[in-house]
Amino acid sequence: MTMDKSFDATTAEARIAAEWEAANAFAAGANASRKETFTVMIPPPNVTGSLHIGHAFNNTLQDILVRWHRMRGFDTLWQPGQDHAGIATQMVVERRMAERQEPNRREIGREAFVEKIWAWKQESGDTIINQLKRLGASCDWSRNAFTMSGAPGAPKGEEGNFHDAVIRVFVDLYDKGIIYRGKRLVNWDPHFETAISDLEVENREVPGHMWHFKYPLAGGETYEYVERDEDGNVTLRETRNYISIATTRPETMLGDGAVAVHPSDERYAAIVGKLCEIPVGPKKHRRLIPIITDEYPDPTFGSGAVKITGAHDFNDYAVAMRNGIPLYALMDSKGAMREDGLSYEDSAEIATRAAQGEDVGDVSNVNLVPEHLRGLDRYEARERVIAEITAEGLAVTYLHKEIDKETNAEHLERRALVDAKPIMQPFGDRSNVVIEPMLTDQWFVDTQKIVGPALEAVRDGRTQILPEQHKKVYFNWLENIEPWTISRQLWWGHQIPVWYGLDLSLEGQVDDDHDGALDEVEIFALLEEGLVHRDEIHHAAPHFAEVVEQFRDSIAGLPQPLEIARVIEVADRASAIDAFAQGLADYNLSQDPTKLVYPVWRDPDVLDTWFSSGLWPIGTLGWPETTPEMQKYFPTDVLVTGFDIIFFWVARMMMMQMEVVKNVPFHTVYVHGLVRDEKGAKMSKSKGNVIDPLLLIDEFGADALRMTLTSMAAMGRDPKLGPRHVEGFRNFVTKIWNATRFAEMNGVRGGGARPEPNHTVNRWIIGEVARIRLATDEALDSYRFNDAATGLYAFVWGKVCDWYVEFAKPLFDGEHAEETRATMGWVLDQCYLMLHPVMPFVTEELWALTGDRSKMLVHGDWPTYGDELIDAEADRQMNWVIALIESIRSARAQIGVPAGAKLDLIVTEADASARAALAANAPLIERLARVNAPQDGAMAKGMIAVAAQGASFALPIGDVIDAAAESARLDKAKGKALKDADGLRKRLGNPKFVENAEAEVIEETREKLAALDEDISRLDAALAQLAAM
RNA sequence: GGGUGAUUAGCUCAGUGGUAGAGCGCUUCGUUCACAUCGAAGAUGUCAGCGGUUCAAAUCCGUUAUCACCCA
Structure with a gap:
């Protein structure tokens, strides 16, 4: 057999991969010879994904650990799978549909759209698997998992029970009160029209502007505005009838609820508690808002006064909550100015009453966008607002001087003060559009309630995070954790298992005469009173059948005959109201209680992808079933992942596994870095420096x-x-x-x-x-x-x-x-x-x-x-031989002996151990140093000297020895040896060193010095001989 | 503003207390029958600056500078 001259990676890799697969070599437990298990969960790549260099890195490290353990006989499982990646996948499929000029998702409807995504998943889902196989990843592919397996509508081949695990955990956490629904300010992506979590927001610095506007005091009031420098000297004193506000988002002024200043800010002390006017909107219905104090405004920044728009800014939201300021929503789900709700006139009237301290209740119907701005995009509205305020003379201005080049005439002009400056803006990490804080109803995980065990497990070392520096990051985030927004207004994902019904039990309104039954008058009152405004109740259950039971319990306390209404499922709230009204009307006519229905509708939203991937360790092992795999391989051993998903994924897996199965999901988290390009820059498509690992595999092999x-x-x-x-x-x-x-x-x-x-x-x-x-x-x-x-x-x-x-x-x-x-x-x-x-x-x-x-x-x-x-003696001898060969080669090269020339090797001096080494290995030395068999002799003219431990050699190189070059070579070597020896001698001469240093270190130093001294004396001898010739 | 990390050969980086290493690149030489996708020899460093701890510091501590990333 003759081997090829090099390894043909391309053909061999494919063949070998096939052999491994045919032999089932990666199956869980393959090659196991001991009881201990070793389990690794792959960080599931997005199902839309293709292998990038980060995956290649991540999976190489996992594969090393897995193969190493498998070879050591551990019962090894490397669990593969993919993530359904809600927003990313929905985006990809929508884009494809648009490219093909197909009807969009709203036109084809939810069911058809989800079906399309499944089809596409099946078509592209194997891409990444095959790419991982090319890399050599030794996952147990027969166990490949998917975070949406078993979901309703999943096609054949996608039966698994991951969906069951997700739904079961949701319902469980709901029942424990850890998952709750609330109206809060969330990050809203106007492109995808969904809420997203804090982590999906990227704050980027972009060029922006800061506008300065005057908010006139109500009733034309004035005050003395005084500015002082650090020493308290007055630098500006004027009478003002306004308070100056700076903002980067003028369009949100429409929703201002207050102006806030710092309580210590003396400039504004006189006007705190008074009202000022928002300088925009129809003159007739200018809104007044209070000037309040709060710790939030920074007195040293800008004018020190900030406008508070609680419904459109997270900081303002906090101020508004602290001070009871109403939250006025201005925009719709696409980031355009609202068109719904009350007229501006009515809205402004309510808002003004609120500003004067009146409790006006729910303001969600209040729309403070003036009619002429309704429906405009937020940026268009911004331009209009700026233009209007400026036209009215309420922009803060400065005097701009311009000199006409031709006439030399000076033009003085007042211009609006606008600072162009970089501002931090939030962007959706998928959509790349500016995120709008929005006040909406969403589902949240009360992470505070489940974070404790996740922190504890890392603190006490049950889970180890490597390298340790990442522990701090983990602690820091978990110790300051915010509620997790888990609902997404998307179609691709696990639909939230919650059904809503109208809350008919409110304050006895339904049964006015409290006789426990509805008479005709009460039925009509119920219908007329407006079901639309009733609150909702909700229940969570894995299936509709179970939720029906819960709603039955809920309505059991209602007056007759509502308590026996049939619970039916309808599409949404509007259908529910219709169906309920129809049922009541039918009953009223027929007195047939079977006509009565209690319609409920399911939450259309889906869960954050990370909610399901947070259950990856148990979900892939078959939980909630008690599977043998779950018993054997859980908790898993090592999670290998990048630092960028410590928060997204690692922390959440920790919290969720600790809560659900009361155990750590893994013992060790190995956090690796991010692969960068040669210059250290982050790889990105826009920079064009992305390295495709598959191309590298093609060219150089996996x-x-x-x-x-x-x-x-x-x-x-x-x-x-x-x-x-x-x-x-x-x-x-x-x-x-x-x-x-x-x-x-x-x-x-x-x-x-x-x-x-x-x-x-x-x-x-x-x-x-x-x-x-x-x-x-x-x-x-x-x-x-x-x-x-x-x-x-x-x-x-x-x-x-x-x-x-x-x-x-x-x-x-x-x-x-x-x-x-x-x-x-x-x-x-x-x-x-x-x-x-x-x-x-x-x-x-x-x-x-x-x-x-x-x-x-x-x-x-x-x-x-x-x-x-x-073998210590063999070790010593071979190191001696190697050192000698290197010395001879070095000497030859420096003196310029032709590489092919074979020289005599003369032993001028050698101790017993050197002789033994020489005798045992002479042929090797002859071959590798290109010398003849060693023979004893003396240094003579025309020879160069070479030293070894315990021996000296001479190499005759012929008549034309360059004595100067040789002596320079020896001098150089001696110089270096002297310098080193000097350092060591100094160290040994220091009594403190001898006192304090470890005995080993001292001994080592002594030996080194002795060897150097020997070298020096040999070099001296050689130099002396050279000089004598 | 808060946090984390980095700064070592021309380049990219290892090196956690005992007098600095690798790969690439560079220079010179080499077609000795595994490999030119190779071999041999070589040059190149105030280990960012300044203080400190220590017998001993690239390594530990403090500080400054610069850069990067994360969070607000």
Whole structure:
């Protein structure tokens, strides 16, 4: 058999992947030889996704851990799967529909749209799986999971019970009061028309403007406005009839509820509690709002006064809540100015009463957008508001001077004061549109109630976060956690299992005469009084049938005959009102109680994707069923993930698993960095610096890419990746391939037991193998992937290829040939074994090529030997030999001896141990240093000197020795040795060092110094001889 | 504004108390039969600055500067 000159990754990888698959090599428990389990949950990629470099990195690290444990005989499960990624997937499918000019989702309706997404999921869902397989990911693909499996409408092939787990947890948390519904200010994405969580908002600095406007005091009142410098000197004093406000969002002025100043701000003390006028809107119905104090305004920033628009700004919301300021919503779900609700005139009237302290109740119907601005986009409305205020002279102005170039005339003009400055603006991370804080009804997880155990588990070490620095981030976020908005106004996702019904039980209004039954008059009153304004009650249950029972209980207390109404499901609230009214009317005519219905409707919203992926560890193992997998593999062992989803995912998994199954989801979280481009920049499509891992695999092979990423995986650092790095590791693949090829050409076969050779070289390399095995396990044990990879790289290239293979060459003809073949076969086997977790393909291929194996390498047995294989004498001798060869090579090169020339090697001096090393390894030295067999002799003219531990050598290089060059070479070496020795001597001369330093360190220092002194004396001798000639 | 991290060879980065390393690049040499996707030899450093702790600091502490990221 002859091997090719290099590894053909493209064809071999596909073939090997198929072999692994055919052998079921990655199945849970494959190759298990012990009881301990090792479980890793893949961070589920988006189902729309394709493999990017971050996935390649993340999954390489997981695969290393998994393959390593599998080879060590652990009962190993790497659980794969995909995330339905609600907003992202819905976006992708909608975009595709638009591109194909198909009807949009509202036109085709929810059911058809969801069906389309499922179809698309099935079409594209395998893409990422196949890409992960190309990377070599050894997941148990037969267990592939999906966060929407088993949801209503799921097509064939998507039966799983993840949906059951999600719904069950929702209902459970609902019943415990941990999930609640509330009207709160949430981040609203006007593009997708859905609420999103804080984490899905990206704050970016963008160029913006700050406008300054005057809010005139009510009734033309005035006050003395005084500004002082730091020392209290008056810098400005004027009489003002207004308070100046700065804003970056003038359109929200329409919804202002107050102007706030800091309680310590003396400039405004006189007017606190008075009313001022919002300088926009129809003159006739100008709104007045109070001037209040609050800790929020910063007196040193701008005018020190801020407008409070509670319904459109999170800070203002907090101020409004503290001070009882009404929240006036101005915009609709698309971010346009509202068109619904009361007229501006009526609205302004109510708002004015509210400003004067009157309790006006629910203001959701109040629409303070003047009629001429209704329906406008928020940015258009902004321009109009600015223009109107400026036209009225209520913008703060400055005097602008312009000189006419032709006439030299000065033009003075008052201009509106507008600061152009960068402002922080919130953007939707998916839609890239500016997020609008909106007051809406949403579902929330009261995270405060479940955060405790998640914090505790990390504090007491039940779950370890590596590197440790990320613990702080985790604590910091969880300790200040906000309620989690989990409802999304989307169609793709787990529909919230909550049904609503009208609350008919309010304050005895229904049954006016309290006789426990409705008479005709009361029925009509109920209908006329306006069901529309009634509140709602809601219940949660996994299925409609169960929720019916709960509604029956709810209406049981209602007056006759409502208490026996049939609970039916309708589409929405409006249908419910219609159906209820119809039922009542029918009953009134017929007195037939079966006509009475109590219609309920289901919440149309779906759950945040992260709510379901938060259950990934248990959901994929079959929970809520009590499955054998759940019992065996939970809690899982290691979660490997990027720092960017610690909050999104890790923290939530911790909270949810602790709450639901009262156990940590994993023992260790290994947090890796973000792969950056060669210059350290974040990869992004817009920058065009994205590296496609599949292209790198095509060009260099998966092993090379994996090895590159692994060698860069220093904990807590971001790997910086460029193609040339991968090229270097591709060369490494070729290197080990060719070492094997050399071995094969010399009759070496793998698969044998560890030999017990006699030759020093063979004994030495076995000890080196033992060392790297210990180092590799230690590195992997502590998640120092880069140390494992670079250690193996240096061992295979620097020890095995550079030295051992070279040493072995002369041994193949002679008495040690057999043991050398056996040793080399074994050494290479160990290389394949230890490299396999990082470079699975080429090692599997070499494993198959080099011997008759009982198992594939993927199920190879990870070595366990250690120090006992190190032969100290062989170690000493080979290090001596290597040092000598390097010295001779160095001397030859510096003096300029032609590389091909073979020189005599004269031993001028040697102690017993040097002689022993020389005798045992002379042929190796002759070959690698290109010298003739050593012979005793004396230094003479035309020779250069080479020193080794315990020995001196001379190399005759012919007549034309350049004495000056030789003496320069020796001087240089001596200089360095002197300098080093000097440092060491100083250190040893310091009594404090001898007193305090560890004995080992002192001993080491002494030995070093002794060796240096020996070198120096040899160099001196050589120099003296040179001078004498 | 708050937090975290970084600053080491021309470049990209390892290195957590004992006098600095790798890969790439560079220079010189080499077609010895595993590999030119190779081999041999070599050059290159105030370990960001300043203080401190220590017998000993790239490493620990403080501080300054610059950069990056996260959160407001």
